Amino acid sequence: MAITETGRNSDARSRFSRALYDARIRAIVLQVLTFVLVVGTLIWLTNNTMVNLQARNMSADFGFLDVSAGFGIGFTLIPYQEGDTYLRVFFVGIMNTLLVAVVAIVFATILGLIVGLARLSNNWIIGVVARSYIEVMRNTPLLLQIIAWYFGVFNLLPRPRDSVEILNGLVLNNRGFYLPAPVPETGFAILMWVLLTSVIGAIALHIWAGRRLEKTGKAFPSILSGIAIVIVVPTLAYAFLGQPLSWDVPVLQGFNYVGGMSVPPSFCALIVALSVYTSCFIAEIVRSGIQSVSKGQLEAAGALNLPANWTLRRVVLPQAMRVIIPPLISQYLNVTKNSSLAIAIGFPDLVSVWMNTSLNQSGRAIPIVAMTMGFYCAVSLSVSAIMNVYNKRVQLKER
Amino acid sequence: MRLNTLAIAATMAVGSAAPVFAQETLAAVQERGMLNCQVGLPTPGFYALADDGTWSGMDVDLCRGVSAAIFGDPDMVEYQSVTSAVRFTALANSESDMLSRTTTWTAVRDTQLGLDFTTVNFYDGQGFLVPADSGITSALELDGATICVLTGTTTELNLADYFRANGMSFTPVTNENVNVLVETYLGGGCDAYTNDKSGLAARRSAFPDPTAHALLPETVSKEPLGPVVRQGDDAWANLVRWVVFGIINAEELGITSENVEEMMTSADPNIARLLGSEGNIGEGLGLSPTFMVDVIKSVGNYGEIYEAHVGADTPIGIPREGTLNALWTEGGIIYAPPFR
Numbered sequence: 001m002a003i004t005e006t007g008r009n010s011d012a013r014s015r016f017s018r019a020l021y022d023a024r025i026r027a028i029v030l031q032v033l034t035f036v037l038v039v040g041t042l043i044w045l046t047n048n049t050m051v052n053l054q055a056r057n058m059s060a061d062f063g064f065l066d067v068s069a070g071f072g073i074g075f076t077l078i079p080y081q082e083g084d085t086y087l088r089v090f091f092v093g094i095m096n097t098l099l100v101a102v103v104a105i106v107f108a109t110i111l112g113l114i115v116g117l118a119r120l121s122n123n124w125i126i127g128v129v130a131r132s133y134i135e136v137m138r139n140t141p142l143l144l145q146i147i148a149w150y151f152g153v154f155n156l157l158p159r160p161r162d163s164v165e166i167l168n169g170l171v172l173n174n175r176g177f178y179l180p181a182p183v184p185e186t187g188f189a190i191l192m193w194v195l196l197t198s199v200i201g202a203i204a205l206h207i208w209a210g211r212r213l214e215k216t217g218k219a220f221p222s223i224l225s226g227i228a229i230v231i232v233v234p235t236l237a238y239a240f241l242g243q244p245l246s247w248d249v250p251v252l253q254g255f256n257y258v259g260g261m262s263v264p265p266s267f268c269a270l271i272v273a274l275s276v277y278t279s280c281f282i283a284e285i286v287r288s289g290i291q292s293v294s295k296g297q298l299e300a301a302g303a304l305n306l307p308a309n310w311t312l313r314r315v316v317l318p319q320a321m322r323v324i325i326p327p328l329i330s331q332y333l334n335v336t337k338n339s340s341l342a343i344a345i346g347f348p349d350l351v352s353v354w355m356n357t358s359l360n361q362s363g364r365a366i367p368i369v370a371m372t373m374g375f376y377c378a379v380s381l382s383v384s385a386i387m388n389v390y391n392k393r394v395q396l397k398e399r
Numbered sequence: 400m401r402l403n404t405l406a407i408a409a410t411m412a413v414g415s416a417a418p419v420f421a422q423e424t425l426a427a428v429q430e431r432g433m434l435n436c437q438v439g440l441p442t443p444g445f446y447a448l449a450d451d452g453t454w455s456g457m458d459v460d461l462c463r464g465v466s467a468a469i470f471g472d473p474d475m476v477e478y479q480s481v482t483s484a485v486r487f488t489a490l491a492n493s494e495s496d497m498l499s500r501t502t503t504w505t506a507v508r509d510t511q512l513g514l515d516f517t518t519v520n521f522y523d524g525q526g527f528l529v530p531a532d533s534g535i536t537s538a539l540e541l542d543g544a545t546i547c548v549l550t551g552t553t554t555e556l557n558l559a560d561y562f563r564a565n566g567m568s569f570t571p572v573t574n575e576n577v578n579v580l581v582e583t584y585l586g587g588g589c590d591a592y593t594n595d596k597s598g599l600a601a602r603r604s605a606f607p608d609p610t611a612h613a614l615l616p617e618t619v620s621k622e623p624l625g626p627v628v629r630q631g632d633d634a635w636a637n638l639v640r641w642v643v644f645g646i647i648n649a650e651e652l653g654i655t656s657e658n659v660e661e662m663m664t665s666a667d668p669n670i671a672r673l674l675g676s677e678g679n680i681g682e683g684l685g686l687s688p689t690f691m692v693d694v695i696k697s698v699g700n701y702g703e704i705y706e707a708h709v710g711a712d713t714p715i716g717i718p719r720e721g722t723l724n725a726l727w728t729e730g731g732i733i734y735a736p737p738f739r
Contacts, residue, residue: 056491056513056631071555072562072571082559155586174587175545175570254543255590256570264572265588346574346583352550356575360484360551363512 049366060366065090071357073348075264089358093350094375100270100349101336101379107275108335112282119287130283138280143341146273150345153272154265160256169249171257177268180247181261187244194237195230202226266347274335281331289324290316321394329387333380340376350375424628424635425685428469428496436462437479437486437495440577444601444708444715445501446480454478457708458499460698461520461626464642465497468690473697484551484575487512490629497639498627501595503553517640519625520701522723522732524618525557526596528603531613533590538617542567547580547589549573557620558593577602591615595622597709597717604714638684645691647735648673649700651726656699659692673738680738691738701733702726 019025053060065087072082077095080088118130137145155174158164163173171178202225209222238244250260293316301311340351350372359368428434438446438458445456454462463473481489486502489495491513501523502508504516527546529535538561548555550573562569572589574580581602584592592599596618603609626643628636649655652670654662663674671677675688682688698704702719711718725731 056629070559071550072559072569074571074573082563151582151586155583155588159587256543256545258543264570266572343575344579346550346572346579348573352573356484357550357555357573360487361556363487363508365488 064362093354097350100339104274108278111279116283116286134280149273150269176262176264178250178262180249185244187241195234198233266345289320292323293319325391424632435496439500461499464694467693467697471693501624504623515630519623521624523595523622525620527615528592528599544590545570547584547592561619644735647701650702659695
């Protein structure tokens with residue numbers, strides 16, 4: 001009797017302790033607990049916000065998006081009038097933010113590449129100049145630089161009547177940078193198709209050349225001929241179609257230049273500051289990438305008697321890219337997020353027109369902040385997704 | 400299913416602990432021993448900041464008046480200088496007890512933002528400031544102009560409305576920081592700077608050369624400015640409102656900061672009720688019966704406050720006579736309900 005009893009007891013205990021030490025069961029229990037905790041916290045936060053907003057007689061719904069916003073915006077890429085809705089303002093802000101991000105990323109990359117290469121130069125003076133540029137620019141706050149460019153440079157440019165005319169139709173004054181706008185005429189659509197076709201053709205040629213190289217070992221100058229195709233064919237089509245593009249040149253009229261395209265001084269200041277600041281980081285990334293390629297690789301390329309540009313294109317860059325791409329992704333994301341500093345100088349980006357002006361005029365803090373955060377999150381995730389795909393391609397192929 | 404039930408139960412348990420809003424601002428202020436009074440970024444005349452860090456101005460005097468009413472001392476005030484962009488949020492989440500800054504009373508703000516506008520202490524209207532050498536003499540000549548405007552304000556909306564109504568176009572240059580905006584205007588970054596006329600006059604007085612800038616004659620909007628409190632605490636709204644009314648009534652009755660002591664023995668029942676030697680008006684507000692004596696002693700009556708900070712003899716120089724801000728007995732619309 002006594003033996004059976006002890007046996008049953010120890011049996012139950014051992015089953016419990018077995019479950020306790022079973023990794024599978026433990027994992028399931030932990031996952032369920034985590035899930036409950038996360039979902040519970042989210043529900044609690046939402047509920048708490050709603051209750052407290054109601055207690056303060058504030059509303060948090062999205063109904064205001066259809067309401068007319070009623071304020072003017074200084075710079076828009078998509079048509080916008082004072083009577084348009086808040087939703088439209090949101091899109092105006094998104095377009096402006098994306099424009100800043102794209103333009104700044106392009107300039108920062110070009111500038112960063114040049115400075116990064118200059119930093120590696122054997123020429124002492126070039127190296128020192130590049131190094132001081134990097135050290136000064138990346139060690140001062142970006143906000144300060146934006147404000148300095150705005151007040152110290154672009155706000156001090158001459159007034160419209162004394163504008164600086166760089167070239168015919170390229171005008172710079174303290175109201176902005178004016179340039180001629182292309183006006184499509186009949187036949188312009190055909191020209192665009194021709195351009196698209198030649199770009200596709202050039203890419204196809206490049207792919208074909210790559211395959212041929214792998215199969216037969218015979219090289220074909222696909223990049224040069226591709227560039228030639230993209231330039232020559234549309235130019236011929238342009239002449240043949242009777243120049244289906246005219247230019248709307250800005251002219252001084254009343255207070256300021258009208259016609260053409262223009263960007264406000266705040267945009268110029270923002271682009272310059274963002275590009276310069278980010279280019280320092282990119283320069284260092286490029287330098288470290290190139291220096292990471294071991295010297296033996298260069299010597300091997302030399303021993304094979306590879307031409308200099310082949311050494312760069314086929315040996316150094318593919319290996320440097322593996323080191324360059326991941327930190328470059330985070331710099332691109334930084335540019336996008338840093339563009340929100342535009343608010344300091346009043347450029348109407350998303351944060352300025354949406355999270356500041358619209359929030360103030362409508363008073364709907366929660367939905368507006370949520371939408372803004374959602375946008376930045378979506379952009380950052382898509383940029384890093386694209387760059388990750390590219391990163392996978394340049395990774396070391398282990399066979 | 401079980402998960403959901405659990406989560407909801409947890410939510411309800413914690414959710415019920417969320418703060419409940421009672422009508423307790425006065426009690427909170429008294430317990431803290433300080434009034435959190437929100438003003439704007441320093442602006443001459445309304446909330447100016449001296450070199451030694453002290454605040455003065457028309458709206459500051461209102462903070463001081465409320466402090467005197469509660470504590471008998473006008474200096475128990477913690478001034479919060481906040482950009483216009485976050486002013487209502489700071490009030491709504493109880494950081495500030497009241498807003499005493501040039502804030503326009505509008506329907507949307509009063510009904511949808513959880514705010515309560517108490518009364519009007521300054522009647523303003525929007526105007527335009529242009530460089531005197533620009534040759535512009537009317538706002539209707541501003542078609543195509545670039546205009547500097549403070550963002551998140553009614554000014555920004557009125558500007559758009561005015562240009563739309565007159566079939567004109569403009570390019571706004573916006574910023575939330577008035578100092579950045581003024582710097583842009585002075586640097587020639589815009590053709591005109593628009594704001595409430597009092598604000599324009601105040602700003603101009605601080606320009607390097609005030610005479611080089613001209614105010615255009617048009618007034619394009621109604622801007623009733625006044626103190627704001629959080630919605631839901633009616634007793635607190637009453638307190639702020641009746642301090643303003645008391646200050647206005649004091650001017651009407653000829654009570655000044657200098658003669659308030661002798662007026663306490665006045666035979667005029669209107670004066671006696673205002674100063675608390677008769678009746679129990681202070682009690683209804685949760686204050687001492689003689690709270691208005693403290694207020695008037697500290698800041699003076701409406702006319703005194705006006706002349707001290709924005710009147711014709713100040714650098715701001717907005718003459719009061721013949722404007723909306725004169726007493727109703729003198730052709731204006733400054734009018735307060737009786738202390739009875």
